[in-house]
Amino acid sequence: MKNTFEEVERKLVNASSVVITSHQSPDGDAVGSSLALYHYLLKKGIKVAVILPDKFPPFLKWMGGTEQIKTFDEDPASCNHLIDQADVLFILDYNDPKRVGEDMGRSITNSSAYKVMIDHHLNPTDMANWMMSDTNSCSTAQLIYEFVCGLRDEEKMDSQIGEGIYTGLVTDSGSFRFPSVDARTHEIAAALIRKGLNHSRIHESLFDVNSLNRLKLLGYSLSEKLKVLPNIPVAVIYLSKKELDELDNQKGSTEGLVNYALSVEGIQMAAFIKEDVNKVKLSFRSKGDVAVNEFSAKHFSGGGHKNAAGGVSFDSFDETIKKFENVIYEFWK
Template sequence: MFTSSEISEIQKLLTPAHKIVIISHYNPDGDAVGSSLGLKHFLSAKGLEVDVIVPNDFPKFLKWMPGAKQIIIADYKRKQAGEAIYNADVIFILDFNASHRSGNLVGPWLEKARAKKILIDHHQQPDDFDFVYSDVTIPATSQMIYHFIQELKAEDLVNKEIAECLYTGIMTDTGGFRFRSTSATTHRIIANLIEKGADPAMITSNTWDTNTVSRLQLLALILGRIEVIKDGKVAILWLKRDELKNLGFQKGDTEGFVNYGLSIMGTQVSAFFMEDLYDDFIKISFRSKDDVDVNQFSRNHFNGGGHINAAGGKYMKSIEETIEDFKMKIEQEEF
C-alpha cells in the first residue's frame, strides 16, 4: 500500500481542478475494466471528473457494467484519447506494470504525459512511476482499489455502481474465487461489496452466462483435440486463424479456454496457443497449479509474464513451431 505521506499527497491531487484519466492495459479483461470503472465511480462520488481510456476494445460480456459505454476506446477515438492523456494532471495506471503494456498507441502517449502517474497493480516487476502500489499477493487490481478506498477513509462512498464493478473484477480475476491467491480478506471485501449492493447472481449471469454459438463451437473444437504430455502434467490447446474466421470468432470468445486444461485430473500446467486474427504471431496463455511458475517460464521463453499461476506470452513463429518449441522447453522443467 502507499505510505501515509503518499496517501496525503495523492489526496491533494484529487481535486476538481485537476483532470484525471484512468488507463488499463491492452486487451482489457474483467479486472482491468472493473477496477477502472470502480475507481471512476468512486472519484465521481467525490465530485471529480474522470475519463477512462482503454487501448482497444473489450469483450461484450463486460459491457453491461455501469459506465462501460462512456469508456474511451483509443483504437476508435484516437484524437479524444490522445488529448485526454496529454491534458491530464493525474493518470491512474491500473492492472498493468509498464507503459508498453498499454499498447503501441497509448504506451508512447503515457510515457510522454506530464501528469502525475499513480500505479495500482498486482503484476510482478513494475516500472517506476510517481506513486506505486504493487502487491503480487493480491488476486485482483479491483481488490487493491477497495484497499485504496479504505486508506482514503472513504468506504462510505462505495455505492452500488462501485460495488458491481469491483465485484466483477475480483470474480473474473480469481476464476470465480477459486484461484490460490483468493484470500479470507478477498472474501471479506466481497461480503462488503454485496452489502453495498452488488448482486452475485446478476453479475455472474451477465458476465459468464453469455455464450455465443461461435464460442461453444470453438470450445468443442479445441476440447476435441486437447493434447496431454509430460506424463499427464501438461495440457495443450490451440486454435488457428482460419478456424476463428470460419466459426465467426468475436472478441472474448476464447476467454477462459486455457482453464479447461487444468480441469484434467493430474495436470499442473495448461497452455493455450492461438494465431492472431490479423498479424503473424501466436498469442499464448499459461495457467498452472501450486508452485509451478509459469510467469518465469513465459519470461524466459515466450516474451511474456504475469503471475506465478497465470501468464501470457507472444511468439513470432508458426503455431506448429511454437507448440513444438513449447513441448521441448516444458519437458526440461522440473515439476
C-alpha cells in the same frame, strides 16, 4: 507503497482532469477496476475518462459505464489529447508501458501527469509517482477497494462502484477459488453485498450468457483440439486463426478455455496458443509451485502471476508451437 494517501488525495482534489488506463486485451479485472474507480471519482465530483488500448470483450458490455470507455486504437488522436491534458493518470492492472502497446505506452511515458499505479503483478517498472503494488492481492479490483478505504471514503462505496470491484474479484480469482483469495477478499465481497450489490446477477452476466458460436468453439476445442503432451503433466489447446474465423473469432470468445485444459486429471500446467493477426498469443495456467510466469518471461516475452501468465510470439503459428513443444520438455526436465 510509494508516497502517502494524503499526497494522492491532494493531487486528485486539485486535478482538472483525470484519466484511467488499463492493459491491452482488457479482462474483467482491467475493465471492472477501471469502471469502479471511474464511478468513485465521478461521485467525488472529479472529471474523469477511461482509456483502454483496445476493445474490451462483449461479455463485459452489461457493466454500467462501458459506453463511456474510449479505445486508444480506434481514436488515437482524441485519446492522446486526453492523456496529454490529464493532471492525474491512473495505471491500473499493469506495471509496464509495454502492456498498453507502443503508441499508448509512449503517450503515457511522455505525459507529465501525476501517475498513480494500482496493480498486483510482479516487478513493477518505475513509471509512477504513487504506487500501490501488491502481488499477494488476488486482483487489482481488491486494491481499488483498499484505495478508496485509504482515502477514507469507504462510506462512498455503493452498488455501482461495487459492480466493477466484484467483477474484478470474481474474474481474476477464478470465482474465489485461486490461492490468492484471502479472508479480506471475502470481507470486501460481503461489504459490497451489504451495500446492495446484486452478486448473483453479476455471476449470471459473466458466466451464464454464451453465444451459440462460443459454445460451439468450446465444444470443438475440447473434442478436437485438447491434448495431453506425452510424458509430462501438460495439456494444451492450439487454435489457428482459420479455425477461430470459422467458429467465433470475437474478443473474449476463448476466455477461460485454458482452464479446461488445466482441469484434466493429473495435469499441472496448461497452455493455450492462439493465432492472432501478425502475432501468436500464449496463455499459461498451472497448479501449485509450477511458475508459469517465469516460463513465459524466459521464452515468450511474457509475464503475469505464478499460476496464470501470458506471452506473445511473432514467429508463425506453427513455429511457435514447435518452439513451445521444445522448451516445455526442457522446463519439465
